[in-house]
Amino acid sequence: MWFDKIIYPFTVAIAWVWVKIHDMLVALGMSGGPGVAWIVSIIVLTIVVRALITPLYVKQLRSQRAMSVMQPEMKKIQEKYKGKTDQASRLKMSEEMQALNKKYGTNPFASCLPLLVQMPILFGMYRALWNAGAVAQGTFNLGDHIGPIDQALAQEIERTTVAGVSLSGRLTESTGVGLAVFIILAIFMVVLQFLTMKISMERNMPQQAQDSSNPMMRTQKMMMYLMPLMFVFTAFVVQMGIMIYLSISTAWTFGQQMVMMTVMPTPGSPAYKDVLAKRERGYKEWAKPYFEEYDRKREELGSDPEAVAQLNQTSLKEIKSKARSQRVAGNFPESMSEGEVVGVYRNLALQEWTTLPDETWMRGVHRAKERSVVRQEKAAKREQPRRMSREQRKQAEAKERQLAAEHERAEQNRRARREASDRAKSELTPEEVERRRAQRKSQRNNPGQRKKKKRK
Template sequence: MTDTILAPVMWVVAWIMNLIHKVLAFVGMSDGPGPAWVVAILGLTVVVRLLVLPLYNRQIRSSRQMQILQPEIKKIQKKYKGKRDQVSLRRQQEELQALYRKHGTSQFASCLPMLVQMPILFSLYRVLYAFPAIAEGKRGALGPITKQIATDFENSTVFGAPLSSSFRVAEDAGSAATNVRIVAAVLVLFMSVTMFFTQRQLTMKNMPDSAMDSSNPMFRTQKIMMYGMPVVYLFMGSVFQIGVLVYWVAGNIWNMGQQAWFIRHNPTPGSQAYREREKRLREKRRREGLSGDEIAQLEAEEARKNGGQRVQPLSKERAKKAGIRPGDSLVSPHPADRDADESGEQEEASESAEVRGKDGLTDAERARKRYERRQAERARSRAKQANRKKRAQQNQKKRNF
């Protein structure tokens, strides 16, 4: 049943691996058993990661935007705190959805790369699982994978561990059982460590300080993933074949490097990575000979693009009186750096600064009106149904007489 559902993806995975193997053989690597099949799995990793790169970029941007919106999300949640009736819960959800639409983000965009890669991962598992049966003639060819190719793959190893063997069935590898257990254990451990550092990098370095609060559901989820996923990997790793573990480890290394690049060049405003980037840019601009006012002007423009408030740079005399040294940032704090539980006066000021449309309403107010209009329509519909039922009962009584 599983192979029937995954058959198209398994066929594509088999063709990609075989094509990469043929290219490697063409450039001089062994066409039979050997390291070319290990490199083919690494090549499959690169192909898959390049295919999901647009989704990954969307995931990072969506996660970044969700972190920036945390103060506004907290304000909506605080507004409906303690209200558990259906009307309040629905209004809260509608206001949150309006906020997500306004900023072009979604709660589920961060899951897209994982959802795309899971079928590929399980298809690779089923392809490698089928290799022994194909090599023994118990099963027909799988796409380009013939009996001879499957036999060559079966005889390919990673430090003496066959690619199609796993920790759980290491005894099937005969004399190589010890190598299988050692290699599998090392790969699983390395996989868990890389996963931990990837999640830690995303959580501790690229989250705004205002979002790193135990009351923030997103922060709690990230911490659970940071500590929980490596543990899950430790248990799952014993099931997967050496070839799948090679694919998974290579993918984690790719993710770690890709994420490090993204965080370095496009960090979330208010995060540690953002402050480090601002410091690097400031030092670079000083080396280029820019004055303190010019640096402040550039930082103000960048803050405006990131959603912060633009502050006019001060003259040298005014800056000196204010105690600001040349080159210090004159940019106002980003919304992500502000505390969600501000005083009532600050909340009123922020509410008055909300963007209003041509109808004079904000997105939240417009969502509330839509909800109230739908509620009124439903009430009218229920009243009409009640009237029709009442008339039908009256007519029935008249007929009985």
């Protein structure tokens, strides 16, 4: 079958990992042969896979958060090019959207990465279990083994059962307790998937996005009911081993969603507001008294710049240490002085928070500092002539007059040469003009002769 040939490399890779995990469990004391070690190895394999793709999931969440922050700017670009269908406008719009994604560090394809990684693994596991029976019976059409799973191991897998159902058995082949286990696992996945999506919509979506007139919201609601139903269909076609894999994976997704809502909630969502209020209370609990004492010391120092710099230097080390424990981003621009950094931490202690002080917030700090530096440079250029002494201004003006005079003289010389050339041409007889034309033509046809004349 062509599908087997395409997915076979993934099947072999998953088979190797699965068998190695099984061997490790046996080495740790579980019984070898048919039995619980093969079932637990599927559970461990699921946990390992989901743990390995957690960084991709975090990247997906960060990209989604940045996308929500950049939505106003994205809408402005879309409105700017609304109704413009010519190629130049579409290209310009695409360039501006790419620049916006780069500015906020977003990747439109980041949300697909966890799914793209899991699909080959799921298909590989599915085909490994599907073909285990054929390998055990010696009828597998792609050889006598699947990676390390030879006939002996395949027979062990076939004899391993859950409530009387083989790991490669399906719901349509099950009866009694085995059928009940299939149904329980299907209900477990349906309920968890529904709760995951419902809680995500109600707690981790911005208020404006929850409007029923929002097309995205309508799509999410439809998916909230369709996705769990897909698990019902899945239960009829996959094996018991895959049901175990999907059940553990669904439980991991639910737990991961709960954790991430407290660590990286979507800006503007109810979960975000709760986390924002909690983090703000925790930060201000120590920061308010600290900066009240800092302000008192700062006032006592008066206008002594060295003493103020020393105070900022010693205070900043302690502030950064405490702020880091509150998960406040600390990678400030290098161009910011210690006093400016202390000022940012001080503002967090005294002002009401509107956003979490995380990586997205820090990117805003970097952009604000870059704009400030540009403004300062422009102001310095404007102020430079005013700060020059009278003698410096006289010297600059004299230099400008000298350059203008030199330019005027050069222009006069060019005009004089042009006029002399024109007069000389007008005084030539027609015969002389024809002779010179013939001479130039001859030189073009004989470049070697012209070079000899130049050397002479």
